Amino acid sequence: xxxxxxxxxxxxxxxxxxxxxxxxxxxxxxxxxxxxxxxxxxxxxxxxxxxxxxxxxxxxxxxxxxxxxxxxxxxxxxxxxxxxxxxxxxxxxxxxxxxxxxxxxxxxxxxxxxxxxxxxxxxxxxxxxxxxxxxxxxxxxxxxxxxxxxxxxxxxxxxxxxxxxxxxxxxxxxxxxxxxxxxxxxxxxxxxxxxxxxxxxxxxxxxxxxxxxxxxxxxxxxxxxxxxxxxxxxxxxxxxxxxxxxxxxxxxxxxxxxxxxxxxxxxxxxxxxxxxxxxxxxxxxxxxxxxxxxxxxxxxxxxxxxxxxxxxxxxxxxxxxxxxxxxxxxxxxxxxxxxxxxxxxxxxxxxxxxxxxxxxxxxxx
Amino acid sequence: xxxxxxxxxxxxxxxxxxxxxxxxxxxxxxxxxxxxxxxxxxxxxxxxxxxxxxxxxxxxxxxxxxxxxxxxxxxxxxxxxxxxxxxxxxxxxxxxxxxxxxxxxxxxxxxxxxxxxxxxxxxxxxxxxxxxxxxxxxxxxxxxxxxxxxxxxxxxxxxxx
Numbered sequence: 001x002x003x004x005x006x007x008x009x010x011x012x013x014x015x016x017x018x019x020x021x022x023x024x025x026x027x028x029x030x031x032x033x034x035x036x037x038x039x040x041x042x043x044x045x046x047x048x049x050x051x052x053x054x055x056x057x058x059x060x061x062x063x064x065x066x067x068x069x070x071x072x073x074x075x076x077x078x079x080x081x082x083x084x085x086x087x088x089x090x091x092x093x094x095x096x097x098x099x100x101x102x103x104x105x106x107x108x109x110x111x112x113x114x115x116x117x118x119x120x121x122x123x124x125x126x127x128x129x130x131x132x133x134x135x136x137x138x139x140x141x142x143x144x145x146x147x148x149x150x151x152x153x154x155x156x157x158x159x160x161x162x163x164x165x166x167x168x169x170x171x172x173x174x175x176x177x178x179x180x181x182x183x184x185x186x187x188x189x190x191x192x193x194x195x196x197x198x199x200x201x202x203x204x205x206x207x208x209x210x211x212x213x214x215x216x217x218x219x220x221x222x223x224x225x226x227x228x229x230x231x232x233x234x235x236x237x238x239x240x241x242x243x244x245x246x247x248x249x250x251x252x253x254x255x256x257x258x259x260x261x262x263x264x265x266x267x268x269x270x271x272x273x274x275x276x277x278x279x280x281x282x283x284x285x286x287x288x289x290x291x292x293x294x295x296x297x298x299x300x301x302x303x304x305x306x307x308x309x310x311x312x313x314x315x316x317x318x319x320x321x322x323x324x325x326x327x328x329x330x331x332x333x334x335x336x337x338x339x340x341x342x343x344x345x346x347x348x349x350x351x352x353x354x355x356x357x358x359x360x361x362x363x364x365x
Numbered sequence: 366x367x368x369x370x371x372x373x374x375x376x377x378x379x380x381x382x383x384x385x386x387x388x389x390x391x392x393x394x395x396x397x398x399x400x401x402x403x404x405x406x407x408x409x410x411x412x413x414x415x416x417x418x419x420x421x422x423x424x425x426x427x428x429x430x431x432x433x434x435x436x437x438x439x440x441x442x443x444x445x446x447x448x449x450x451x452x453x454x455x456x457x458x459x460x461x462x463x464x465x466x467x468x469x470x471x472x473x474x475x476x477x478x479x480x481x482x483x484x485x486x487x488x489x490x491x492x493x494x495x496x497x498x499x500x501x502x503x504x505x506x507x508x509x510x511x512x513x514x515x516x517x518x519x520x521x522x523x524x525x526x
Binding site: 048049050051052053054058059060061064172173175186187188191192193194195196197198199200201202203205207304341342344345346347348 | 441465
């Protein structure tokens, strides 16, 4: 049996929630399909205050932002339908999708679809990286911040992007000893204010250093670190051992593009955006008409940009279906301006270059 | 070195301190050394004493004459990069953001900690305030020896080492 819907949003994280709110505000009927038991995406695990501007809830803690965005959606009970614990397993031409929820498969057909699937973590290849006690940063946050379970007593963090820095700080807050933070690049990747926050708690940060191997019988007991030269080659003789009972890997994210690839939209590998991303036009529409994208699935950024993209794409998708928001033009302009403002600084460079490459501009800056 | 170690140099720290004559009253010390897209310090200041402007990728600037030392920015900065400093005869008084347990109590003596995480002396806790507006970030007032003015950044409990 096929159920018809106006707008289906795949993913109930920051981008999906804001897209749903904006589309419903324009008058559109929306179905949000979320894989997890609850809405909110990664925000629900974030205990720190967010950066950005007031428009994207700066200085509010992540889990509180999730509550605000979910409240916004709940205001449109007559317009927004929510399926949680529901995984979209198929995305096909003619805007048909198949959903698996609690043992039952169902089929939907939509006038328009917004894919807001977010990203997945990258992992790192090293000897014994499958020993128990070696986690991705997302798993550490789920255990610790969602379920109140410590991942270990003494840990080494690998990766100094914002996630690595923030999760290290959260581990210290939870009483876990962070023995070191390793960064393979010569410089700290994330915001230096986060690094300073960690350093003053006594956590040493080793740049140009990576994990060579994990050591342990039934679980990780030690790691061996090694320094890297300018060519990213291991420098022998610089190996050091650190006693740990857990290791956290935080070496970046890549867009969750698999559904889009399944739908055979035109894709491109853009390193600056985190991996495989769909080609899009200025409406965030893929090569498959009425299939839109918002958030990290179109390039790894912060939750602030995911939220703005969600509003923007919700507005556009609703308009396409025939629901013209009363402030369409003003809002459209405002969201475009906010995105360019967010991306205009040095930390936006990767996204700027990535998006230019995606558009096929060769002299991207 | 800040971008390799997370430790700001003495010159960087001093560049964020106003002239000593201003420090008879508490003033905000804003240790934001990078152009990151963020502006809650500017929007939270009720006195217009912190300027970033429309482009939020710019580092904040303190307009020292306008700063009343109220401390609102200290718990508003998501990077915990702002503290207040004041000079008293032979003592330095700071208001710092604190997000760890246990929460310090008035009249306790804690370790004074520098930007590298090392113990540099004693810190007398004068108060630890938490109101709902601070959203769980405690504002701790501490007193140290004046010679720690440019070195002190946080506190550590003597019981939990």
